[in-house]
Amino acid sequence: MPNDNTVKSLARAVSVLECFSQKEPELGVTEIADRLKMQKSTVYNILTTFQSLGYLIKNPSNNKYQLGYKLLHLGYIVSSNMSIRQQFIPHMKQIANACGEVCYLGLLDRMEVLYVEAVYPNSQIQMRNILGERAPLHCTGLGKAMLAHMKPEEIREVLSGPLPGFTKCTITDPAVLSNELEEIRNNGYAVDNMEHEFGIRCVAVPFFSMDGSVMGAVSVSGPSPRFDPASVIRNAALITEHLQGLQHCF
Amino acid sequence: MPNDNTVKSLARAVSVLECFSQKEPELGVTEIADRLKMQKSTVYNILTTFQSLGYLIKNPSNNKYQLGYKLLHLGYIVSSNMSIRQQFIPHMKQIANACGEVCYLGLLDRMEVLYVEAVYPNSQIQMRNILGERAPLHCTGLGKAMLAHMKPEEIREVLSGPLPGFTKCTITDPAVLSNELEEIRNNGYAVDNMEHEFGIRCVAVPFFSMDGSVMGAVSVSGPSPRFDPASVIRNAALITEHLQGLQHCF
DNA sequence: AAAAAATGTTCAGTAATACTGAACAGAGTT
DNA sequence: AACTCTGTTCAGTATTACTGAACATTTTTT
Numbered sequence: 275m276p277n278d279n280t281v282k283s284l285a286r287a288v289s290v291l292e293c294f295s296q297k298e299p300e301l302g303v304t305e306i307a308d309r310l311k312m313q314k315s316t317v318y319n320i321l322t323t324f325q326s327l328g329y330l331i332k333n334p335s336n337n338k339y340q341l342g343y344k345l346l347h348l349g350y351i352v353s354s355n356m357s358i359r360q361q362f363i364p365h366m367k368q369i370a371n372a373c374g375e376v377c378y379l380g381l382l383d384r385m386e387v388l389y390v391e392a393v394y395p396n397s398q399i400q401m402r403n404i405l406g407e408r409a410p411l412h413c414t415g416l417g418k419a420m421l422a423h424m425k426p427e428e429i430r431e432v433l434s435g436p437l438p439g440f441t442k443c444t445i446t447d448p449a450v451l452s453n454e455l456e457e458i459r460n461n462g463y464a465v466d467n468m469e470h471e472f473g474i475r476c477v478a479v480p481f482f483s484m485d486g487s488v489m490g491a492v493s494v495s496g497p498s499p500r501f502d503p504a505s506v507i508r509n510a511a512l513i514t515e516h517l518q519g520l521q522h523c524f
Numbered sequence: 525m526p527n528d529n530t531v532k533s534l535a536r537a538v539s540v541l542e543c544f545s546q547k548e549p550e551l552g553v554t555e556i557a558d559r560l561k562m563q564k565s566t567v568y569n570i571l572t573t574f575q576s577l578g579y580l581i582k583n584p585s586n587n588k589y590q591l592g593y594k595l596l597h598l599g600y601i602v603s604s605n606m607s608i609r610q611q612f613i614p615h616m617k618q619i620a621n622a623c624g625e626v627c628y629l630g631l632l633d634r635m636e637v638l639y640v641e642a643v644y645p646n647s648q649i650q651m652r653n654i655l656g657e658r659a660p661l662h663c664t665g666l667g668k669a670m671l672a673h674m675k676p677e678e679i680r681e682v683l684s685g686p687l688p689g690f691t692k693c694t695i696t697d698p699a700v701l702s703n704e705l706e707e708i709r710n711n712g713y714a715v716d717n718m719e720h721e722f723g724i725r726c727v728a729v730p731f732f733s734m735d736g737s738v739m740g741a742v743s744v745s746g747p748s749p750r751f752d753p754a755s756v757i758r759n760a761a762l763i764t765e766h767l768q769g770l771q772h773c774f
Numbered sequence: 775a776a777a778a779a780a781t782g783t784t785c786a787g788t789a790a791t792a793c794t795g796a797a798c799a800g801a802g803t804t
Numbered sequence: 805a806a807c808t809c810t811g812t813t814c815a816g817t818a819t820t821a822c823t824g825a826a827c828a829t830t831t832t833t834t
Contacts, residue, residue: 280576281537281570281573294598299605302811304809304810313793314811315795316793322530323534327535329538341602345595345599347658348598349596350655350656351595351656352591352593352595354653359653384578384593388593403604406596406599529812534792552782553782553783554781564781565783565823587830
């Protein structure tokens, strides 16, 4: 290793930002320092800097920090350059209305599912903003649909990594998951049988970019009793049909 | 000034990220280095670091960079902790339907308008994601409604700064704008008379947090012919009425 | 096709600064 | 009032981020 020109202080600072999550939106100096095994004063300086730049907000009542609105703007720039979203939405509406379930669009990003859009049936206005949500590959319909078509070494990497269980249905055995991926490749669609959220089943179909690599997936998702074997097949066919009209775009 | 413990390399790195915009989503090393008057290799190292962290994506065909999907996730965390959005949406729907125009919600953030939501009339599904968009204070309805109620020294700061013209109607004279702010305070609402986008008029009403400081504003906006004096007053009253039902929340 | 210009990339050296670690301050609890 | 837990400050040094020139690669011009 001759030269590592990566800016390490920047990587550290970013790791501070990444401590914040939906579940822990507010964190203090010591909390972050302990978690990252960094010096308190180092974390303090980073937090202060981010705050002065608008990327963190300090709550004066308890001296804790949360992510700042400047991040919304950067996210906005990303989203306004995502043409794929606009292309998919009309199809997702049709899919959602045809089967009466919520339709999701996800992209493969850094070995995770990146949620891009959720469309609800009956032209109900979508209240929930899902763009930017993330989920693991091994226990979601979208994730498994994509994982099945990733490069063998990438699949191996995921299978060898930890496979955290979310429900009692989550597949945590690499061998079992590997078999399921084979089945997904044969079927052309993936089924999430309450593996991420208990009581929710999901059918997902992947789509590919021009170079043949998997790019993302579209799913429909709802209460498990509505997803009997027949409707699973029906929904998979429905999504596949719509994706065929889109394949030329990427 | 005894000690400035702000992390300067971090501020520099962030300034690199902030070069990217909706209009210039893709930038190269030299382009950024020139703009920020930084060394090429310094910028290169920063870009490489951000890329490895997923905050920038490198286009291999032209070696240019664009903002990465990781930023969507940070933005998502911010947005999912913004309860204000969910509180306002039902009222915005009613406002939009009652007057037949688009209804906007904006917050005051760092001397700019931060757009939070846009609701279209006739329960048309909103296609455009506006959360995170920004605009100046001096030439938008939302901005002027808020500016009028900011602290005198903050107002002076904005008035003394540059007031860039967007259309031929933009108020670029600080004295004229100052008078208009007085009028806005008297009326209780602000009117944007094609000052930001030509042909678009807008009526905006501010709202305040418990400590009495201005927090944001709600507006309706549409083609100028539909905004005659009578409907301006009617729309202002409509928004004001809905805001009264919300004031206790903040 | 060759030359020139512009862009991205690498790397050794040093100038800058980010981090350490201990002390202080302040809030909250016992 | 003592204690514990936070956040904050700061001088010193060890780290490392940046400089600047050279190289590589692509694009444009001649």
